Amino acid sequence: MGAIIFLILVSGFFIFGEKQKIGSVILLLFLIPTKIIFHVFPFDQKAVFMNLKLVGGLIISAIRKPK
Incomplete structure (x- = not known):
């Protein structure tokens, strides 16, 4: 339950942009x-590559300069 709340809060940081780098x-x-x-x-190839x-997307988001 705690992980779900944590992910919702951090995803909010990421989505709403003010603290996007921190969120990513x-x-x-x-x-x-x-x-x-x-x-x-338990190698699940589809899940590994999806993650x-x-x-990769989060790394790009973390290192890009804000507009």
Whole structure:
């Protein structure tokens, strides 16, 4: 339950733009260990590559300059 509330709050930071970099970095810190724990060892290729796409998008969002 706590993880769901956490993801909703951080996703709000990411979506509404004021603290988009903070939101993307926090989502990265949450997504990478989650990907390793849940999708790599019982290797689910579709889920691993889907999460890697999300990681790539979050990295781009974290390093780009705001307009």
